[in-house]
Amino acid sequence: MVQDRVTRITTTPVAFHDLPLLNTVGVHEPFALRAIVEVETAAGLTGLGETYGDEAHLARLRGAADALIGTEVFALNDAAARVTRVLAADTTTGGHGMSGMVTGSSTADRVLSPFEVALLDIQGKTVGRPVSDLLGGRLRDRVAFSGYLFYKWAGHPGAPADEWGAALDPDGIVRQARTMIDRYGFGALKLKGGVFPPEEEIAAILALRAEFPDLPLRLDPNAAWTVETSVMVGKALAGVLEYLEDPTPGIEGMAEVARQVPMPLATNMCVVAFDDVPPAVRADAVGVVLSDHHFWGGLRRSQLLAGLCRTFGLGLSMHSNSHLGISLAAMTHLAAATPNLDYACDTHWPWKRADEDVIKPGAIGFVDGAVAVPDGPGLGVELDRDALGRLHEQYLSCGLRNRDDTGYMQTVDPSYRAVSPRW
């Protein structure tokens, strides 16, 4: 048996331009941060992974990288054990890339994820097959994504309006949806809520429904509402939403809402780790789990989650944060090989500049709201070293070291506080 081992791992933080997208904890800063992981092997292969770029996470990635030197490239269980061992002594907190929105996910899973993806990329290159084949084989050639709408300012404070302009009311949201559908062809829409009083967000959803009568719609206020408010919104949008995402904090609150609203509740906040599954199932708190390989421990552990969802009769969708092409490729391979991925996946892709990425152009992109599963070996995307260098320089010069939507909002409104629930 020919073995190949990890000889070197490089973790490079990068920053790419982001727009002033509003959410319930504040507003996106001018740059989003990511970390790009390159795993090199004795046989001369390189695998790629992408993850959050917050400082504490970067430090944990570097500690894990040291512990992974010497790992055999097919030994994913050994890789997971090494990461768990090295993190056992870690007492640092934060750095989860969510700006205070999700805190309960497993640190070990978040750290393992980019290395697992990179090792799968290497395995695929070793055997000459796409990652989706290593995950059991693709069940679809194209993976559908949803158009992710955000309330937004016209531009960053002090800067001219960006190409999307303002979206601060139902008309602005409908306009944004139209542009996004014209550009990308999405067949489902998600509105990030929790920004304005719920009545205004209900009006925005009803305006979307009037404009796009056939498209599945979702609303996600990131736990900005009390149980009572969530029930009010759920009833007002009966028959309009395919699911209501994280209306209220915690499994108990979600269960209370679930008992009183007609549509399924979805979550990427109260079920974010395997330990959350039993209590959520017992309480019947959610109907849909949004998986995310970046915090569920990689692609294979996301498949484990998919199996649990099937076992317990839960729907499965996919969560996203601001990301680049390596993540998009990994999400696409995973989704293609997951039988019960019942919904179009989330993606922040439209919000990044088309000319800013760390992969060479052409391998991956959107047509009719879907991404074709890359056919090349591994993830099927290639690192653009010059682009990586440019985005790393941008990281060094941009001054941001942690995602801080709340702090950025406070530069505009010093009285602003991130509270949950807000209404």
Ligand SMILES: O=C([O-])[C@@H](O)[C@@H](O)[C@H](O)[C@@H](O)C(=O)[O-]
């Ligand atoms: O990017 C954002 O502002 C989102 O609110 C993101 O941070 C969430 O994690 C996410 O998209 C969600 O579905 O909750």
Ligand SMILES: [Mg+2]
């Ligand atoms: Mg969400």
